[in-house]
Amino acid sequence: xxxxxxxxxxxxxxxxxxxxxxMTALTLSFLDRQMIAILVEPIKADLNISDTQIGLLxxxxxxxxxxxxxxxxxxxxxxxxxKNLVAGGIFLWSLMTCLSSTARNYTMLFLARxxxxxxxxTLSPSTYxxxxxxxxxxxxxxxxxxxxxxxFFGAGVAFVFGxxxxxxxxxxxxxxxxxxxxxxPWRIAFVIAGLPGIVLALxxxxxxxxxxxxxxxxxxxxxxxxxGTLKMLAAMRRSYWGLFGGFALHAIALNALLAWLPTxxxxxxxxxxHEAATIVGLSMFVFGAAGALSxxxxxxxxxxxxxxxxxLVVGVIAALGTALPLVLLMFGLLSKQAAPWVLGVCLYFTxxxxxxxxxxxxxxxxxRMRAKASALYLITLGLVGLTLGPLLPPLVSDHILHDDQxxxxxxxxxxxxxxxxxxxxxxxxxxxxxARYRELYITExxxxx
Numbered sequence: 001x002x003x004x005x006x007x008x009x010x011x012x013x014x015x016x017x018x019x020x021x022x023m024t025a026l027t028l029s030f031l032d033r034q035m036i037a038i039l040v041e042p043i044k045a046d047l048n049i050s051d052t053q054i055g056l057l058x059x060x061x062x063x064x065x066x067x068x069x070x071x072x073x074x075x076x077x078x079x080x081x082x083k084n085l086v087a088g089g090i091f092l093w094s095l096m097t098c099l100s101s102t103a104r105n106y107t108m109l110f111l112a113r114x115x116x117x118x119x120x121x122t123l124s125p126s127t128y129x130x131x132x133x134x135x136x137x138x139x140x141x142x143x144x145x146x147x148x149x150x151x152f153f154g155a156g157v158a159f160v161f162g163x164x165x166x167x168x169x170x171x172x173x174x175x176x177x178x179x180x181x182x183x184x185p186w187r188i189a190f191v192i193a194g195l196p197g198i199v200l201a202l203x204x205x206x207x208x209x210x211x212x213x214x215x216x217x218x219x220x221x222x223x224x225x226x227x228g229t230l231k232m233l234a235a236m237r238r239s240y241w242g243l244f245g246g247f248a249l250h251a252i253a254l255n256a257l258l259a260w261l262p263t264x265x266x267x268x269x270x271x272x273x274h275e276a277a278t279i280v281g282l283s284m285f286v287f288g289a290a291g292a293l294s295x296x297x298x299x300x301x302x303x304x305x306x307x308x309x310x311x312l313v314v315g316v317i318a319a320l321g322t323a324l325p326l327v328l329l330m331f332g333l334l335s336k337q338a339a340p341w342v343l344g345v346c347l348y349f350t351x352x353x354x355x356x357x358x359x360x361x362x363x364x365x366x367x368r369m370r371a372k373a374s375a376l377y378l379i380t381l382g383l384v385g386l387t388l389g390p391l392l393p394p395l396v397s398d399h400i401l402h403d404d405q406x407x408x409x410x411x412x413x414x415x416x417x418x419x420x421x422x423x424x425x426x427x428x429x430x431x432x433x434x435a436r437y438r439e440l441y442i443t444e445x446x447x448x449x
Contacts, residue, residue, distance in 0.1 A: 015134035018208055019143055022127050023150045025090050025204065028197045029119040030154025031162075032097040033062065035193050036113075037155075037259055038162045038277045039186040046184060049106050051394040051404060057113050058259045058390035062382060065117035070382075071226055074125045074375030078368050082126035087205035089122025094197025101187035124358070125374035132362035132370055133211040137441065138303055140362065141311065145296025145355025152288030152351060155258055156281040158193075163277025165189055213367050229372040232365075239364055239436035242429010244380045246315050247357040249422035251385020252392065253322050253415040254350050259390035260411050261343065264329075268408040269336045279340045287344040291351030299356035308437045309430040311356035319423035321349025323416045330412035364436040 036043065040054050077085055096115030103109035127147060135143045169185035181188055233240055261283075265276035295314050302310035325346040328334050334342055358374060365373040396410030397403060 012135070012139075014209075015131075015143070015211075016146075018134065019131065019146050021200075021204055021208060022086070022123075022130075023147050023153070025086065025123055025197075025200055026127075026147060026150025027154040027157065028090070028150075028200060029093065029123060030151050031158045032093060032116055032119065032154075032193050032197070033058070034155045034158035034258060035097075035162050035189060038159055038166065038262055038273070039189065040263060041273065042166075042184065042186045043109075046186070047103070047106055047109065050398075051407075052391070052398060053106060055259065055390040055394050057110060059255065059387040060391070061110050061113035062117035062386050065114045065121060069118070070121050070125070070375040070379045071372060073121050074371040075226055077122075077126040077129060077371035077375075081210050082130050082371070083204060083208045083210050085122050085126050086208075087201045089118050089126075090197050090204065091201035092122075093117075093119035094194045094201065097194030097197070098191050100194075101190040121375075121378075124378055125371040128358045128362055128374040129370040130211055132367075133214050137363055138300060141299035141303070141356045141359040142296045143355075144359040145292045148292050148296075148351075148354035148358075149289050151354060152284045152292060152347075155288070156284035159262060159277040159281030159284065161281075162189060162193070163274045163281065165192065166277075167274045226372060229369045229376070232369060233373065233376065236364075236432075236436060238429075238432030240361075240432070242312055242425055242433060243357065243360050244377060246312065246319075246422045246425035246429060247353055247377075248380045248384035249418045249425065250315065250319060250322075250350075250353055251381040252389045252418040253422075255385050255389025256393050256411055256414055257343075257347060257350060257389075260393050260407060264408045264411060265339065267405055269334075269339050271336070283340065283344040283347050287348040288351045291348035292354040294348075295352030296355035296359075298352075299359065308434040311353070311360035312426045312430045312433055314356045315353050315426035316423050318349050318352035319419040319426065321352065322346055323419035326412040326415050329408055330416065360433070364433065364440060 036054070036058055040051075043049070044051075044054065073085065073089075093116045096112055096118070100109060100112040100116070103112055128144070131143050131147065132140060166185050166189060169181065169188055172181060174182055261280045262273075262276045265271045265279055266273055271279065295318065298317075299310045299314045302313060307313060325342045328342055329339075358377065361373055361377050362370055392414045393407060393410040394404070396413060397406045401409060
């Protein structure tokens with residue numbers, strides 16, 4: 001008879017309050033990141049840059065910082081106060097968002113966006129590690145999913161509020177506007193987006209308690225340095241490669257959609273910029289948030305019913321559900337009226353792995369390696385998903401199709417291909433994940449006589 005060791009979750013009511021604060025932080029992180037997606041046209045006109053350069057601003061500018069600093073920051077998170085790192089990171093990325101408004105050329109804006117990348121370099125690995133100490137494993141995917149709602153809330157706020165804000169700023173009369181609202185609207189928008197994070201950083205610093213670190217039942221001590229973590233991942237690669245590879249490729253689709261859906265609605269379906277921003281923003285709020293919650297609940301339910309590879313099962317469902325609606329986009333079968341609903345369904349499934357992915361890494365990783373393993377997971381998602389997601393669709397339309405009006409085709413082709421490969425990796429990685437999960441949490445008990 002299988003006997004699963006269940007940890008008691010400490011102070012769940014307080015833990016959920018902490019999740020709400022950290023979700024707000026992630027919301028602001030994605031607000032600061034995604035504002036640029038609705039500012040594509042004014043930034044291109046003001047700084048005289050291309051779609052491909054915009055793609056680099058949305059991807060490489062973040063992943064570059066992550067690749068350089070993610071592991072050193074995660075090493076601190078495994079040894080020092082995680083909530084202090086979170087508060088410091090929020091303050092710094094919010095400041096750099098405000099400074100994005102001062103850019104006078106592409107290089108200055110690129111450097112400022114690198115600074116904004118510190119947000120997830122500090123926030124996500126520290127948060128993943130903290131939540132694994134706040135929640136039992138049967139509730140961890142759900143807690144992670146609520147935290148990850150910040151991705152979709154942040155993107156939704158960026159599109160809906162950002163679209164409204166840009167429209168409002170563009171309608172101001174410079175002669176009568178308050179002095180702090182004078183200037184190019186896209187520059188003022190960056191300042192307004194960055195200011196709330198400074199307040200939240202102080203709130204988290206003074207109000208959040210650092211949780212006690214707790215080991216998994218079958219966990220043994222070992223070398224917990226960065227090198228030790230890399231050796232552990234290499235030795236247990238069968239347990240991790242499906243997670244890292246599958247979710248990284250799925251992240252290409254997520255980031256491609258976040259970066260380019262507003263522009264696709266404008267160019268392909270002839271929506272006005274503020275209409276496109278509102279449609280995508282509401283889709284993020286409704287479809288994206290519902291998908292993140294559904295994926296987390298499904299993963300937790302599968303764990304409770306005895307599945308030892310629940311996050312990877314959710315990954316397969318997410319990949320297939322993301323790809324199928326995009327077939328209609330690729331073949332030009334969507335009308336202007338149907339596009340928001342069909343692409344909303346696509347976003348619903350794209351959001352499925354938001355909680356189960358990071359939860360899976362925490363579940364099979366030793367306690368003193370969790371932040372470092374999370375950083376490596378996020379570096380992989382960043383270098384693969386965040387870099388290639390915004391970049392590949394315009395590369396296809398600009399350099400293969402030679403027509404920037406074919407951006408929708410480029411987006412659909414890229415997302416369908418990466419979803420097909422990610423579904424394959426999820427399926428192939430299930431046995432390795434099962435073996436590690438059973439080693440840590442499940443013991444075989446003899447049947448009673």
